[in-house]
Amino acid sequence: MMRSGQVADAVRYAAAHRRRFVTELCDFVRFPSVSADPAHGGDVRRCAEWLAAHLRALGMPHVGVMETGGPPLVLAAWRRAGPHTPTLLVYGHYDVQPADPRDGWHSPPFKPVVRAGAVYGRGACDDKGQLFAHVKAIEAWLNTAGVLPVNVLCVFEGEEEVGSERLRAFLRSHGGRLAVDAAAISDTMMRGRGQPAIAHAVRGQLSFELEVRGPASDVHSGNFGGAVPNPLDALCRIIASLWDARGRIAVADFYDRVRPVSAASRAYMARVGPVDADVRRAARVPAGSGESGYSLYERMTIRPALTVNGVSGGYAGVGPKAVIPARAAAKLSVRLVPEQDPREVDRLIRRHLARVVPRTVRVTMRTSSGVAAAEIDPRHPVVRAASVACEQAYGVAPVFLRIGGTIPVVSTLQRDLGIPTVLMGFALPDDGIHGPNEKFEIDNFGKAIDTCVRFLAEAGSLRTAHRRPGQDRSSRVRPPVVAASEVTT
Amino acid sequence: MMRSGQVADAVRYAAAHRRRFVTELCDFVRFPSVSADPAHGGDVRRCAEWLAAHLRALGMPHVGVMETGGPPLVLAAWRRAGPHTPTLLVYGHYDVQPADPRDGWHSPPFKPVVRAGAVYGRGACDDKGQLFAHVKAIEAWLNTAGVLPVNVLCVFEGEEEVGSERLRAFLRSHGGRLAVDAAAISDTMMRGRGQPAIAHAVRGQLSFELEVRGPASDVHSGNFGGAVPNPLDALCRIIASLWDARGRIAVADFYDRVRPVSAASRAYMARVGPVDADVRRAARVPAGSGESGYSLYERMTIRPALTVNGVSGGYAGVGPKAVIPARAAAKLSVRLVPEQDPREVDRLIRRHLARVVPRTVRVTMRTSSGVAAAEIDPRHPVVRAASVACEQAYGVAPVFLRIGGTIPVVSTLQRDLGIPTVLMGFALPDDGIHGPNEKFEIDNFGKAIDTCVRFLAEAGSLRTAHRRPGQDRSSRVRPPVVAASEVTT
Numbered sequence: 001m002m003r004s005g006q007v008a009d010a011v012r013y014a015a016a017h018r019r020r021f022v023t024e025l026c027d028f029v030r031f032p033s034v035s036a037d038p039a040h041g042g043d044v045r046r047c048a049e050w051l052a053a054h055l056r057a058l059g060m061p062h063v064g065v066m067e068t069g070g071p072p073l074v075l076a077a078w079r080r081a082g083p084h085t086p087t088l089l090v091y092g093h094y095d096v097q098p099a100d101p102r103d104g105w106h107s108p109p110f111k112p113v114v115r116a117g118a119v120y121g122r123g124a125c126d127d128k129g130q131l132f133a134h135v136k137a138i139e140a141w142l143n144t145a146g147v148l149p150v151n152v153l154c155v156f157e158g159e160e161e162v163g164s165e166r167l168r169a170f171l172r173s174h175g176g177r178l179a180v181d182a183a184a185i186s187d188t189m190m191r192g193r194g195q196p197a198i199a200h201a202v203r204g205q206l207s208f209e210l211e212v213r214g215p216a217s218d219v220h221s222g223n224f225g226g227a228v229p230n231p232l233d234a235l236c237r238i239i240a241s242l243w244d245a246r247g248r249i250a251v252a253d254f255y256d257r258v259r260p261v262s263a264a265s266r267a268y269m270a271r272v273g274p275v276d277a278d279v280r281r282a283a284r285v286p287a288g289s290g291e292s293g294y295s296l297y298e299r300m301t302i303r304p305a306l307t308v309n310g311v312s313g314g315y316a317g318v319g320p321k322a323v324i325p326a327r328a329a330a331k332l333s334v335r336l337v338p339e340q341d342p343r344e345v346d347r348l349i350r351r352h353l354a355r356v357v358p359r360t361v362r363v364t365m366r367t368s369s370g371v372a373a374a375e376i377d378p379r380h381p382v383v384r385a386a387s388v389a390c391e392q393a394y395g396v397a398p399v400f401l402r403i404g405g406t407i408p409v410v411s412t413l414q415r416d417l418g419i420p421t422v423l424m425g426f427a428l429p430d431d432g433i434h435g436p437n438e439k440f441e442i443d444n445f446g447k448a449i450d451t452c453v454r455f456l457a458e459a460g461s462l463r464t465a466h467r468r469p470g471q472d473r474s475s476r477v478r479p480p481v482v483a484a485s486e487v488t489t
Numbered sequence: 490m491m492r493s494g495q496v497a498d499a500v501r502y503a504a505a506h507r508r509r510f511v512t513e514l515c516d517f518v519r520f521p522s523v524s525a526d527p528a529h530g531g532d533v534r535r536c537a538e539w540l541a542a543h544l545r546a547l548g549m550p551h552v553g554v555m556e557t558g559g560p561p562l563v564l565a566a567w568r569r570a571g572p573h574t575p576t577l578l579v580y581g582h583y584d585v586q587p588a589d590p591r592d593g594w595h596s597p598p599f600k601p602v603v604r605a606g607a608v609y610g611r612g613a614c615d616d617k618g619q620l621f622a623h624v625k626a627i628e629a630w631l632n633t634a635g636v637l638p639v640n641v642l643c644v645f646e647g648e649e650e651v652g653s654e655r656l657r658a659f660l661r662s663h664g665g666r667l668a669v670d671a672a673a674i675s676d677t678m679m680r681g682r683g684q685p686a687i688a689h690a691v692r693g694q695l696s697f698e699l700e701v702r703g704p705a706s707d708v709h710s711g712n713f714g715g716a717v718p719n720p721l722d723a724l725c726r727i728i729a730s731l732w733d734a735r736g737r738i739a740v741a742d743f744y745d746r747v748r749p750v751s752a753a754s755r756a757y758m759a760r761v762g763p764v765d766a767d768v769r770r771a772a773r774v775p776a777g778s779g780e781s782g783y784s785l786y787e788r789m790t791i792r793p794a795l796t797v798n799g800v801s802g803g804y805a806g807v808g809p810k811a812v813i814p815a816r817a818a819a820k821l822s823v824r825l826v827p828e829q830d831p832r833e834v835d836r837l838i839r840r841h842l843a844r845v846v847p848r849t850v851r852v853t854m855r856t857s858s859g860v861a862a863a864e865i866d867p868r869h870p871v872v873r874a875a876s877v878a879c880e881q882a883y884g885v886a887p888v889f890l891r892i893g894g895t896i897p898v899v900s901t902l903q904r905d906l907g908i909p910t911v912l913m914g915f916a917l918p919d920d921g922i923h924g925p926n927e928k929f930e931i932d933n934f935g936k937a938i939d940t941c942v943r944f945l946a947e948a949g950s951l952r953t954a955h956r957r958p959g960q961d962r963s964s965r966v967r968p969p970v971v972a973a974s975e976v977t978t
Contacts, residue, residue, distance in 0.1 A: 036808030098810050104706050162808055189712065203711065207809040216773035217593050220923035222692065222894030223678065225824050226794030227768055227785035229778040233728065233797050240729035243722070279716055283813075284705035289718035289849040296716035305715025308722050309812050310803030319525030319651055320696040320820055320857050321587050322894070323798050323923050324772075331809055335714045360778040368809050405711030405811070434709035434812050 006149070007457050010140040014449045021136050021449070022119060022442055024054070028094075028128045029112040029121040035071055035095035035159045044071045044158050047094050051156060052076070058139040060154070068166040071095055071158025078138070079151045086181035086464045087151035088456070089419065090138075091409055092131025093160030093187065096123035097434050104436030118439040126433035129440035130186035130426050130448065131156060137452030149460035153180060157409070160187075163207065163369025164408035168416075171409070175417040181464055182382035183413050184455065186448065188403050188425025191272070193444070196390035196398035196451070198383060199423035201301065204336035204373035205406040206345050210235065210353075211329045211364045212313075221322045229360035231328040232313045238363065239330060241356045242306055247291045249306050249334075251352040257339040261302045272399035273297040274429070282429035301402035305335045335404060342370025374411040376421060385458035386422040386451075393450035398424075424451065495638070496946050499629040503938045510625050510938070511608060511931055513543070517583075517617045518601040518610035524560055524584035524648045533560045533647050536583050540645060541565075547628040549643070557655040560584055560647025567627075568640045575670035575953045576640035577945070578908065579627075580898055581620025582649030582676065585612035586923045593925030607928040615922035618929035619675035619915050619937065620645060626941030638949035642669060646898070649676075652696065652858025653897035657905075660898070664906040670953050671871035672902050673944065675937065677892050677914025680761070682933070685879035685887035685940070687872060688912035690790065693825035693862035694895040695834050699724065699842075700818045700853045701802075710811045718849035720817040721802045727852065728819060730845045731795055736780045738795050738823075740841040746828040750791045761888040762786045763918070771918035790891035794824045824893060831859025863900040865910060874947035875911040882939035887913075913940065 014021070031047035034040040048065050055063045055076040066073040074094065079087065099109035099122045107113045112121030119129065134154070141148050157167040171178075188199040212231035219228060244250040276288055279296040290299040299305070313328025315321035334345055346367055357363045376383065378400045390398040403423070413419040426448040432438040503510070520536035523529040537554050544552045544565040555562040563583065568576065588598035588611045596602045601610030608618065623643070630637050646656040660667075677688040701720035708717060733739040765777055768785040779788040788794070802817025804810035823834055835856055846852045865872065867889045879887040892912070902908040915937040921927040 036810060037806055039807070097812075098804060098806055098808075100804060100806060100810075101707070104815070161811070205711065205811075207811075209809075214774060217921070217926070218590070218924040219772045220894060221794075221796040221798055221822060222694065222824055223892065223922075224768070224772050224789055225796040225822070225893060226779045226792055227777050227788040227893075228772045228774055229776065230797060232800055233732070236725040236728035236797065236800070237732075239722065239725035243726075279713070283708045283713050283717045285703060285717055285849075287718065287849045288716050289847070290715045299716040300713055303715055305710075307710040307714040307811075307813060308719060308725065308803065309710055309810055310805050310814070311721055311725070311800045311817065312805040314797065314799030315587060315589060315820060316799050316801040316818075317526055317587055317589060318528070319587075320698075320822065321525055321589075321798055321923075322650070322694075322696075322796075322822060323586075324796060325799070326593070328800065329805075331804060333710060333714070333809065333811060335711055358778070360774075360776045403712065404714060404716075405709060432706070433712075434810075435707040437706070 006145045007454060009144040010453045011450055013144045014136060014140040014453060015446065018442070018446050022114060022445070025119055025124070025129055025132050025445070026112040026114070026121070028132060029119065029124050030110055032110040033095050033123070033158060034098050035162045036098050044095060048072045048074050048158055051094055055135065055154065059142045060138070068170065070166050073167060073170065074154070074156040076154040077152070078148050080147060081149070081151045081460065084464060085151055085460055086462045087153060087179055088459045089178065089180040089183040090134045090152060090154045091183055091185045092134060092156045093127045093158065094131065094156050095158040095161050096128070097126065097161050106437055114442070117443060118441040120437060120439045122438055124438050124440040125427045125431040126438065127160065127187045129445060133186060133426060133445065133448035134452045136449045137456060140449070140453050141456060149457045153178060160408065163371060165369060167409055168412040171412050172416055180419055181462060182459065183419050183421040184386065185407060185410065185421060185423050186425055187407050188423045189401065189427045189429055190425060191399050191401060193428055194394060195396060196394045197401045197425065198378070198386055198390065198398045199403040199425055200378045200400045201375045201402040202373060202407050202410050202423070203301065203404055204340065204342055204371045204411065206334040206336065206342045206370045207368040208349070209329060209331050209366045209368065210238065211327060211366070213327050213362045215324060215326050217326045218323045221324045224324055228324055229358065230324045231361050232325060234358055234361045235311065235313065235328040235330055238353065238356055239308055247289065249304065251348050253348055254345070258304060258337055259339050266298065269297060269402065270295065273401060300404035302337060304337050304340060307333050309333055335406065336373050338373045338375055340373065342372060346370060369408070371406055371408040372411040372415065374414045376414065376423065380420045381462050382420050382422045382459065385462060386424045386455055389451045389455035389458050390424065392454050393447050424455065495634045496943060498633040499942045500939055502633050503625060503629040503942060504935065507931070507935050511603060511934070514608055514613070514618055514621050514934070515601040515603070515610070517621060518608065518613050519599055521599040522584050522612070522647065523587050524651045525587050533584060537561045537563050537647055540583055544624065544643065547624070548631045549627070557659065559655050562656060562659065563643070563645040565643040566641070567637050569636060570638070570640045570949065573953065574640055574949055575951045576642060576668055577948045578667065578669040578672040579623045579641055579643045580672055580674045581623060581645045582616045582647065583620065583645050584647040584650050585617070586615070586650050595926055603931070606932060607930045609926060609928045611927055613927050613929040614916045614920040615927065616649065616676045618934055622675060622915060622934065622937035623941045625938045626945060629938070629942050630945060638946045642667060649897065652860060654858060656898055657901040660901050661905055669908055670951060671948065672908050672910040673875065674896060674899065674910060674912050675914050676896050677912045678890065678916045678918055679914060680888050680890060682917055683883060684885060685883045686890045686914065687867070687875055687879065687887045688892040688914055689865045689867045689889045690891040691863050691896050691899050691912070692790065692893055693829065693831055693860045693900065695823040695825065695831040695859045696857040697835070698818060698820050698855045698857065699727065700816060700855070702816050702851045704813060704815050706815045707812045710813045713813055717813055718847070719813045720850050721814060723847055723850045724800065724802065724817040724819055727842065727845055728797055736778065738793065740837050742837055743834070747793060747826055748828050755787065758786060758891065759784065762890060767918070789893035791826060793826050793829060795821065797821050824895065825862050827862045827864055829862065831861060835859060858897070860895055860897040861900040861904065863903045865903065865912065869909045870951050871909045871911050871948065874951060875913045875944055878940045878944035878947050879913065881943050882936050913944065
């Protein structure tokens with residue numbers, strides 16, 4: 001157990017250096033590390049190298065940039081706390097969402113600026129800022145106590161925004177040898193400004209593209225209009241067929257595995273979660289939408305959702321153009337709840353398409369990624385450790401929230417490897433993640449670092465659970481199973 | 490009446506100079522005179538100035554570039570045939586369709602090339618090449634006989650592709666003073682290679698854009714998916730609502746004014762017009778689509794059609810992006826048949842939208858242009874003159890075709906001003922107008938010039954019909970009414 005004086009020293013160090021930390025975060029945000037676009041492959045790599053160099057400079061002894069065939073993994077290990085102290089995997093992602101459309105940004109997305117107490121830029125919050133809070137907490141410990149209170153393995157990936165396929169494959173094949181007791185991820189939302197939250201559920205995801213082809217090339221819509229199949233009409237009709245009039249997904253058997261959430265759990269959600277007005281305010285919409293019988297918070301967490309993320313086809317320039325386009329395309333994603341298998345949902349959607357696609361066009365469905373949902377037992381010691389750290393840093397106990405988004409690695413850590421994972425997120429609902437003018441507020445950045453400093457200390461007092469080399473497999477203390485439990489308090 | 494020797498001289502001149510004419514056409518096509526895009530305003534103007542200079546250089550005495558507040562009109566008059574010879578308005582448009590998408594083009598759209606006996610480039614056929622056939626016919630006359638066989642007023646506009654609003658306003662306010670007996674337009678299709686056609690019907694058009702707005706800015710589709718209205722879903726559902734399951738337009742009262750075409754007229758269409766396989770081949774589609782009970786040729790001419798010309802919204806880059814976009818937009822156009830009033834159809838669509846748009850999004854409909862359909866009596870003398878010219882040049886009598894497209898000025902000339910108008914088009918069904926790799930075949934260009942040379946002579950023998958200055962209004966010989974007659978031969 002660390003002495004509280006050491007914690008206080010590290011917290012003071014972080015506060016004293018916050019100004020420099022902000023400058024460094026801006027350097028980090030400056031890389032347009034957009035994993036979705038191969039044209040940014042060089043930026044993604046340079047960002048990884050910058051991060052590795054930064055970790056080396058602050059004293060992490062073992063830092064590597066690991067090739068994956070795609071965006072590299074940045075790994076950093078500090079294991080000097082000895083075999084009787086647990087090992088914490090700190091996960092983050094240095095890749096970011098595309099910044100398009102650019103016209104909504106008040107300052108260029110990859111020229112970060114500090115304005116009104118916040119760093120603005122793509123990735124400032126999701127996830128560079130949150131990842132960096134852990135990095136700076138490590139720095140604070142190393143520059144005060146000279147040691148960390150827990151063994152740490154940093155795993156920073158560069159393709160979270162496109163499904164984490166390579167990291168998940170790496171973890172599935174090497175995860176058992178990592179000797180990790182718990183994992184911490186900061187890539188989720190707080191309840192509000194100054195109101196910490198720990199996420200105990202993330203939805204899964206299936207992402208796919210539809211391409212519809214009609215004429216071999218674009219044709220004149222005056223001359224041929226009414227007689228030639230239009231891939232745009234067909235695509236719109238296919239998309240429209242995906243919901244019924246009540247806002248439910250109209251793909252046959254889609255809800256078969258969707259499990260109702262207990263009344264106690266829904267009551268807890270209603271007590272601590274955002275009310276409809278909060279959701280509308282965060283999304284900046286005058287009205288919510290979706291499946292009746294559920295609050296907006298429930299619709300975006302305990303219910304699956306199908307979203308069209310983009311449609312393109314035909315003429316999108318200024319003015320009219322009389323054309324029937326040769327092709328039209330859409331990007332869609334389904335958010336899944338526990339028990340829904342992304343592969344099965346993929347099959348159901350393909351079966352639906354086979355039924356609704358008109359014979360006059362050809363449709364191709366390309367699946368980009370599939371990730372199962374995950375749930376975390378809020379009673380697990382590592383979650384309690386995070387809860388204590390949050391309360392110390394923010395002065396308020398965190399609430400437990402369900403998150404509508406997906407962090408692909410969570411299901412791999414939790415479900416595949418049995419590594420208890422705590423989601424201790426620092427994004428504010430209005431931080432604009434995935435939208436224009438993404439920001440990370442500096443005061444919140446400071447509190448996030450404070451939380452991470454304290455969490456390292458708390459994690460150091462957890463019991464070790466993983467198998468040591470030479471330890472008998474049968475005597476291994478497994479972490480509790482954390483699959484489908486419910487928050488009831 | 491011109492001596493046939495003069496016609497033969499002009500025809501020979503055109504044949505002898507065809508190579509230079511092709512080079513000049515390439516110069517004409519090189520201007521990216523895209524009227525839809527204000528960014529090309531300078532190119533449109535430079536193209537107009539080039540055309541005016543060209544007309545001056547070949548000896549037209551009165552050439553002007555007339556300001557309209559938009560793309561200028563190029564006007565050129567030759568009235569030396571005297572008041573007892575009729576005046577022919579030669580119409581063409583020097584603006585072109587956008588060349589997007591660029592990736593389908595084998596050579597850049599605005600770097601015209603001669604390949605396999607054709608000029609390739611945006612506008613090579615629609616309408617620069619066809620307009621230029623008239624210009625070169627005028628040159629052939631002026632450089633052989635030294636005079637034209639008919640008074641000529643060239644009216645070349647620069648916004649046909651966006652609805653001809655300014656030209657139509659100009660004609661409505663000045664048309665009476667133009668003292669024109671007939672108009673000739675070459676901007677339509679032939680029946681096939683070597684098979685001339687005169688168009689006797691064009692559809693009208695209503696172009697509009699829909700914009701759907703949801704969240705004030707893009708939001709995360711994981712965090713909010715299922716609870717926040719998505720303008721893309723809404724737009725797709727709105728578009729899907731525009732047709733019923735049988736392929737008919739589902740806007741209430743839409744067909745109220747659609748008049749059935751006579752059995753005799755349909756029989757003529759079946760005899761001379763393209764069969765379904767021709768249409769499929771021209772559009773390069775494996776199957777047609779649309780309203781049952783009509784041939785493809787009928788669906789694209791005597792029936793109205795609603796076409797989606799473009800949809801955009803959300804992420805269209807490489808890879809996935811988890812976003813619910815703030816806005817989505819579509820460009821649509823309706824092709825109208827006679828008796829359908831574009832303003833009334835506009836109202837019907839707005840009423841439909843009011844009924845189907847979900848309350849969770851805001852939709853704006855912006856009408857770009859509305860043009861009524863037009864029909865031309867194939868028995869009118871000016872049509873017969875064109876028919877004779879076509880037969881002489883091609884060695885085959887033309888057929889009378891209905892055209893699915895719209896030439897906005899036709900309804901203004903025919904219906905508003907009572908100027909009989911002949912549509913003597915030279916586009917081949919596979920010339921790729923409005924699509925990539927638009928071309929104009931050089932052999933066909935030659936025959937088109939030949940036709941125009943002969944047509945000027947034929948037009949010179951028509952009776953004058955318009956009111957002369959000083960002539961009593963009551964004694965004015967009006968052209969025959971040419972509204973709704975049918976082809977019965």
